[in-house]
Amino acid sequence: MKIGFDNQKYLTIQSEHIKERIAKFGNKLYLELGGKLFDDHHASRVLPGFMPDSKLCMLQQLADKAEIVIVISAKDIEKNKVRQDLGITYDKDVLRLRKEFINRGFLVSSVVITHYNGQSSADAYRQRLERLGIKAYYHYTIDGYPENVALIDSDEGFGKNDYVETTRPLVIVTAPGPGSGKMAVCLSQLYNEQKRGITAGYAKFETFPVWSLPLKHPVNIAYEAATADLMDVNMIDPFHLETYGKTAINYNRDIEIFPVLNALFEGIYGENPYKSPTDMGVNMVGFCISDDNVCCEASRQEIIRRYYTALGQMAEGKCNDNEVNKIRLLFRQANITPDYRKTVVAAHNRKAEIIAKGEVEEEYAAAAAIELEDGTIITSEAGELLGSSAALILNAIKHLAGIDHSIKLIPQSLIEPIQNTKITYLGGRNPRLHTDEVLVALSVVSTQDENCRKALEVLPQLKGCQLHSTAMLSEVDRKIFNKLGVDVSCDPIKK
Secondary structure, three states: OOOOOOHHHHHHHHHHHHHHHHHHHOOOOOEEEOOOOOOHHHOOOOOOOOOOOOOHHHHOOOOOHHHEEEEHHHHHHOOOOOOOOOOHHHHHHHHHHHHHHOOOOEEEEEEEEEEEOOOHHHHHHHHHHHHOOEEEEEEEEOOOOOOOOOOOHHOHHHHOOOOOOOOEEEEEEEOOOOOOOHHHHHHHHHHHHHHOOOOEEEEEEEOOOOOOOOOHHHHHHHHHHHHHOOOOOEEHHHHHHHHHHOOOOOHHHHHHHHHHHHHHHHHHHHOOOOOOOHHEEOOOOHHEEOHHHHHHHHHHHHHHHHHHHHHHHHOOOOOOOHHHHHHHHHHHHHHOHHHHHHHHHHHHHHHHHHHHHOOOOOHHEEEEEEEEEOOOOOEEEOOEEOHHHHHHHHHHHHHHHHOOOOOOOOOHHHHHHHHHHHHHHOOOOOEEEHHHHHHHHHHHHHHOOOHHHHHHHOOOOOOEEEEEEEEOHHHHHHHHHHOOOOEEOOOOOOO
């Protein structure tokens, strides 16, 4: 995988910048963390070299000064909202996040349940937390939030919320997903700290959009594609431009709410320490790009990948065409089409060849293609023994290991018993082997076959490779490619 981001530089300058912001506010800072603290695979895809847990590693340098407050909305508890990438509900993810943070050496001081309005499910969840020895607080729904500044900035607004007890200079406020009320928790704490005579500040740590890159930079366009379901729009920060005469990039929600925040800050502090939404941020990621061309190319691939993801979700009834149409507009800004992705063209060509042979009916034809680091394109098709994804993995690792394509790594005598078990004993309909089954079979044979051992050893070289399938992948195949670090896109066709 070509590297375009200096991860070590990021760890250094980002932590120093946060230390400076803590000192600016009398050694007490509430840091709202937007996006994912770890498992940030979007960032690692568009900024090759950025590690998925880079932000967490960076904050570990401040662990002795930091504590973490996890926020969850009572609304999300009530409707059992699920984190799509992990398939678990937000209330379970809070416990998972807490355990992860503690294992990394962080103090997790409490959980705040926001948007509370007497929900019984929230009460039950708080009791569960307290039984586990976890401090839990309620923050209430405030009528007219965020526009009703007079009510918000009063004892009947923020003053009604539970005061969250914290002890360290840096309080990191995070949540399982968006819409949790993290910012409101931070602002409520500023109000209640001031009532107690404690000086505290607020800052926002959000990776995207990258404020120091141009508006139409592919990295920023890729962020819009990633949030197409939210209909976020990147914008030039007008407050920053007016104050400093410099262009900085933010997104519509932060820009739209800034006048309200300005009034809230004035109510809490007497004056707003920030002149623009960009001023509130502490993100230094844009200064750590080491190869802009690599990041631009990775971002273009991500935009197209997001497009196919949206098409697949629409085919399954999980989103409407607004998301798809939004990304199509982004294609124009990035000056690309889906065919810019080489694997899309290669997979479609392989499928067309299958259909032209007349050996398989069009509705059953399936093909896949992967682009390796050196630009080599490997393709595959579904056969009687293997699905197109399983066949693609075998073709790719044989190429990487220098094994002749004609050599059969897994003997048919081993594949057929697996197929028989799938159909006869497990009630399956598709006898073809999936990627996980192929890799297990390969592992079994590798104890006696040198070629199989060589093939397994090159699996790490698939990380960062681009793949396209002419059919939607099974959940098993998708998970295997995800574990291998392969970036996948699929036509919205079910087989």
